Amino acid sequence: xxxxISIHEQHHNTNLPEKYGNLINGEIVYEKDSYPVINPxxxxxxxxxxxxxxxxxxxxxxxxRKAHKNVxxxxxxxxxxxxxxxxxxxxxxxxxxxxxxxxxxxxxxLTETRSIDIPNAEAWFFYYAGWADKxxxxxxxxxxxxxxxxxxxxxxxxxxxxxxxxxxxxxAAGNTVVVKASATVPLPALVFGEIIHNIGIPPGVVNxxxxxxxxxxxxxxxxxxxxxVSIGSDVHSDGARxxxxxRxxxxxRxxxxxxxxxxxxxxxxxVNDAFMRRxxxxxxxxxxxxxxxVYDDVVERLKHRVRGLRVGDPLDTNTxxxxxxxxxxxxxxxxxxxxxxxxxxxxxxxxITLPTNGLWLRPTxxxxxxxxxxxxxxxxxxxxxxxLPFRTPHEAIRHANNTRHSFCATIWSDKASRAFAxxxxxxxxxxxxxxxxxxxxxxxxxxFPLDHAQHKTGLSPYVQNGETV
Amino acid sequence: xxxxxxxTRNTTDPASDKEFxxxxxxxxxxxxSRAQSAHPGWAAFTATQRSHVLYxxxxxxxxxxxxxxxTIIRSHGVKTSRAEQHLSDAIDVWMWYAGWADKxxxxxxxxxxxxxxxxxVSAPQPVGIVGAVVSEKSSLVEIISAIASVIVSGxxxxxxxxxxxxxxxxxxxxxxxxxxxxxxxxVVTESPVSFAAAMAAHPNVDALDLANLTENEWADCCDIxxxxxxxxxxxxxxxxxxxxxxxxxxxxxxxxxxxxxxxL
Numbered sequence: 001x002x003x004x005i006s007i008h009e010q011h012h013n014t015n016l017p018e019k020y021g022n023l024i025n026g027e028i029v030y031e032k033d034s035y036p037v038i039n040p041x042x043x044x045x046x047x048x049x050x051x052x053x054x055x056x057x058x059x060x061x062x063x064x065r066k067a068h069k070n071v072x073x074x075x076x077x078x079x080x081x082x083x084x085x086x087x088x089x090x091x092x093x094x095x096x097x098x099x100x101x102x103x104x105x106x107x108x109x110l111t112e113t114r115s116i117d118i119p120n121a122e123a124w125f126f127y128y129a130g131w132a133d134k135x136x137x138x139x140x141x142x143x144x145x146x147x148x149x150x151x152x153x154x155x156x157x158x159x160x161x162x163x164x165x166x167x168x169x170x171x172a173a174g175n176t177v178v179v180k181a182s183a184t185v186p187l188p189a190l191v192f193g194e195i196i197h198n199i200g201i202p203p204g205v206v207n208x209x210x211x212x213x214x215x216x217x218x219x220x221x222x223x224x225x226x227x228x229v230s231i232g233s234d235v236h237s238d239g240a241r242x243x244x245x246x247r248x249x250x251x252x253r254x255x256x257x258x259x260x261x262x263x264x265x266x267x268x269x270x271v272n273d274a275f276m277r278r279x280x281x282x283x284x285x286x287x288x289x290x291x292x293x294v295y296d297d298v299v300e301r302l303k304h305r306v307r308g309l310r311v312g313d314p315l316d317t318n319t320x321x322x323x324x325x326x327x328x329x330x331x332x333x334x335x336x337x338x339x340x341x342x343x344x345x346x347x348x349x350x351x352i353t354l355p356t357n358g359l360w361l362r363p364t365x366x367x368x369x370x371x372x373x374x375x376x377x378x379x380x381x382x383x384x385x386x387x388l389p390f391r392t393p394h395e396a397i398r399h400a401n402n403t404r405h406s407f408c409a410t411i412w413s414d415k416a417s418r419a420f421a422x423x424x425x426x427x428x429x430x431x432x433x434x435x436x437x438x439x440x441x442x443x444x445x446x447x448f449p450l451d452h453a454q455h456k457t458g459l460s461p462y463v464q465n466g467e468t469v
Numbered sequence: 470x471x472x473x474x475x476x477t478r479n480t481t482d483p484a485s486d487k488e489f490x491x492x493x494x495x496x497x498x499x500x501x502s503r504a505q506s507a508h509p510g511w512a513a514f515t516a517t518q519r520s521h522v523l524y525x526x527x528x529x530x531x532x533x534x535x536x537x538x539x540t541i542i543r544s545h546g547v548k549t550s551r552a553e554q555h556l557s558d559a560i561d562v563w564m565w566y567a568g569w570a571d572k573x574x575x576x577x578x579x580x581x582x583x584x585x586x587x588x589x590v591s592a593p594q595p596v597g598i599v600g601a602v603v604s605e606k607s608s609l610v611e612i613i614s615a616i617a618s619v620i621v622s623g624x625x626x627x628x629x630x631x632x633x634x635x636x637x638x639x640x641x642x643x644x645x646x647x648x649x650x651x652x653x654x655x656v657v658t659e660s661p662v663s664f665a666a667a668m669a670a671h672p673n674v675d676a677l678d679l680a681n682l683t684e685n686e687w688a689d690c691c692d693i694x695x696x697x698x699x700x701x702x703x704x705x706x707x708x709x710x711x712x713x714x715x716x717x718x719x720x721x722x723x724x725x726x727x728x729x730x731x732x733l
Contacts, residue, residue, distance in 0.1 A: 078561050081568065085524065123517065130520060130568020133561075137576070137714055393733055420588045420730030442516065442571045456575040 016047045016104075020186070022056060022210065023193030025063035026203025031056065037187060040107040040325040040359045041314050049186050052211035057178075057218045060207040064149040064176040065224045067204025072176050073146065077133035084129035084171055086199050087206075091122040091164075094195045098188060102160055103314045105187035107323035107359065110315050112276060120439050121164035127441035128168035131459060135173065139456065144463040146174030147226035151219040154181050155231055156325055157381075159188035161439065162231045167206065169444070170229070173462035179208045180219060185325055186210035227461065252407035253286040253437070256396045256422065259294045261412035262434055267301050269410065269436035274385040275309060275321050275363050284405070285384035287376060289396045295389045299367045302385065306363050307350055321383055324359040333361055333382035340366050340375040371399050393422055401427040410436065497627070497667045500655040504598045504625040505673050507652025512595050512623035516571035519621065522649055523567030529647040530560045537639060541609065544635040559609045565712050566617035573622065577718045586731035593721035595623035596701050597675035600668030602661045603630040603637050607681045610711055612636050615678055616644075618716035620653055624676070628656045629664030662689045669695040676701035676720055680709075 020037075021028040031050025039046050050056075072080070091098065098121075099113040108117070135144050150170045154162045159181060167177050181189035193208040209215065220228050253273055257266050274286050290298045314322035324330050341347040349362040363383040369375060371388060390396040400409060409428035411419045416433070423431040444458030514522070530537070534556065541552040578592040601615045612628070619626045630637030641656035659667070661682055668674045670693075677696070679687065682705045696702060701720050709715060 078564070081564065126517070126521065126524075127571060130570075130572060133565055134568065134572075134712075415732065417729040417732040420728060421586070421733040424730060442575075457572075 016101075016187075019048045019050075020190040020194070021050060022052070022060070022190070023197050023206065023208040024056070024060045024204075025067075025207065026197060026201075028194060028197060029056075029059075037105060038184075039104050041323040042355070043357045043359075046104055046187065049190065049210055052209050052215050054218060056209055057211070057215055057222070060178045060209050061149060061151075061219070061222050061224050063204035064178050064207050067202060068146070068148050068174075068176040071202045072205050073174060077135060080172065080174065081129045081132040083201050083205070084125055084132055084168065086201065087196055088122050088125035088129060090195050090199050091118065091125060091192075094191075095119070095122070098160060098191055098195070100315070101191040102188040103322070105325070106157060106159065106185045107314050107325045108157075109276075109317075109319045109322045111317050111319070112322075116439070117158060117161045120441075121160045124161075124164040124168045124441045128172040131169070131457060132172040132174075135459070135463075138459050140460060140463050141465075144173065144459075147462060147464060148175060149225055150175045150177050150462065151222075151225045151228045152177055152179045153216055153219075153228065153230035154179060154189055156182035156185035158231075159185055160192060163189060163192065165439075165441075165444075166229045166231065168441075169458050170462045171205070173459050175226075175462055176205045177207065178219065178225070179206070180215055181208060181210045183210055183212040229461065252284045252403070252405045254400045254407050254409045254428070255286055255288040256390075256393075256400060256409065256411050256413075257288065257290045257294070257298055258393065258396075258411070258413035258415075258418065259291040260414045260418075261294075262414055263294075263298070263301065263412075265434060266412040267298070267305050269412070269434075270302065270385065271305050271309070272436045273410070275306065275383045284379045285382060285386060287400075288385060288387045289390045289399060290387055291396075292389045292391050295387075299365070299387055302365055302387065303348055306365060306385075309350070309363060311350075311352060311354075311360065311363065321363060324361055324382060326381070327359055329381040330359050330361060333380055333384065336375055336378050336380050337364055337366065337384065340369065340373065343373055343375075345369045345373065345375065371402075377403075393418065397422055397425045401425075408432070408437075410434075494659065494663075494667060496657050497629075497659065497664070497671070500627045500657050501598060501668075501671055501673050503652040504627050504655050507650055508595075508597060508623075508625045511620070511625055511650055511653045514623070516574070519623065520567050520570035522647075523570065523617065523621065524564065526644065526647040526649060527560055527564045527567065529643055530556075530563065533639070533643050537609070537643075540635050540639055545608075555609065559613045562610055562613050562711055563617050566614070566621050566717070569714070569717055570621045573714060573717045573721075576714060577721060577723075581725070583727075586729065588728045588730050589725060590728075591723050591725040593622065593718060594724045596720050596722050597624060598673060599624045599626045599676040599678060599701070599720055600664070600671075600674050601626055601628050601678040602665055602681050602686075603628055603634055604661050604681045604683055604686065605631040605633045606683070607631075607634055607636070609636045609640070611681060612640055614711045614716065615681065616640070616654055618713075619678065619720050620649075622717055622721050624720050625653045626655065627668070627674070628654065629659045629661065629668065630656060631661055632658045661686045665690045666693050666695075669693050669699065675699065676703075678703040678720070680705050680707060 021030040033051040034048040035051055036045040037047050037049050095118045099118045102113040102117055103110045136142050152166045163179055170177050189208050219225050255270050270288055309320040310318055311321045312319035345366045346368040347366055349364040352362055354360040361382050365385045367387045369386055369388050407428050408430040409426050410432040411422050413419045419433045537556050538552045541555050574593055581589040583589045599619045603612055637656055644654045665679055668677055677699050680703045687705045703719050
């Protein structure tokens, strides 16, 4: 659909207003002090956003609390369903605006945000709208009670999708929310705030603010916030985990390529995971275990495929890989890759010339990596693929399981009986066989693996007595 | 608009000396073949797609609000406000079922802990072509519930409505203008007992919902032999709430898949 639009026109609707405000109690509120929001692809200023203060956070939580007490908890499930449907429709109708905002601010290619982030966000709201009027069937008791107000901390990398995955079930369960968008990538959430603030949702039900670690801390400590939910928060700290804390896992990925893998699909799937969907809730670039007898061949094919990927302007629909959005990540990436190379790993990258402005990295493949190498343990954000050999499936399973992080695994093998047996033994939360990552609301345990008993619905973290931490 | 020809004659089975049931009415046969050709496509929609289609029907109902309210007032003799309440309730029931499309399967399936190295999964499949009876006195909410609960899982339905039921044809008209694929919901007017008999006898009908039959009507057709051939049968006398997961699963069959997982 966009092939006929010239680049000039593509940029036409990217003129952003000078400033964006927080959504508090149904109003767009602008702060006194503001700071610039940068386009990481060229380091130019996109717009300004307010510096969130303690007053703002308190106002947001207060609005949410009152809205819950006076309005949201009094509504029937059907009415909440209709509100969630309104949000879903609003996302649908403003899909382009949201996709562009997400691409501009996070550096993700527009093709990705348009085809994955926004449609999935919409799907999550549609899905949970359907739960709002049938909570008594969710296995949470005959009349599950909402918690009250929940706070949602968004990662910089998949803002809108992370919001949808956690806000939709929270609202469906009867809570009101305060969403804290990342300080460096606030735009998707704030544009979302503008879109939903006048579609008829009662004021205070959804509040959206931005902020850094201090805002997150304020929310964590606020007595009226009953639960704080974070997906891959940009606070890289292991703060005290209390009963109000709900960390969804960050999505470490492991691929196991057996010698009877469907190689075409495997190469595509791995490249997809590593380079195109690398930002989706991910903490670590994927580890790829390849069976020894096909190792060299697979590495060659991976290199060949990666050479064909285009790194470029995120708004260009020909781009496969966009920019990073965090300078710290860029520096760390270089550090880790250099260290690995010094150790004896084979380092390969596409060798393209990167622009001087912007947070850019070349897609890199590290091969001849040994399982004991530190790079295997690092949490690197960035377009990196680490390829290790294995001899037997048992060995692959052992290595894959040898991590203290939760992870999801993909097995590439045409022999289903082997794949199912391996799936049993892998300590992964989610195992995929011969397919790459997907994000379906009907399978919420991918995102919320801790939600044991009520894994079917993804709702239990949001109701009283619903979750075992 | 009956198309029954006048000069029919019953034939007897020489083996048992019993009469064969009369061949089903042409309009019923037509309805069944439409339902049959619509079934593969509708069942192949993803669950989410089905839920989207059904949600959109909710909007179409709204367009027909004044007409529907009129019909409700005339048939039940109630005030406008009661009629509006009734219609809102009916639409709400439809929307309730719409949301189940991508959820009900989780509550009707299992991974079975068998004693061997197998991945054994049981999951619901739509049964196929369902006949649903609507009596003269069936309310709008009952009709909505009967249709939505059947099609949400991917079945197609032929509704046989008593001629005097005021709502059946209005509902048919509304659904025809929605984007439910043609053939998924078919409505014919027929006396409930003949409809039940015709559906039971039809080789391509898989299931029957007779819950809306009155006691007398049920007495007239409870001994139809071919009822036994139905894969799913919902009988009158079961008191189920209008909104019930069991109404959906009543028209699904369990398929179990065993996969070897031993050859590591």
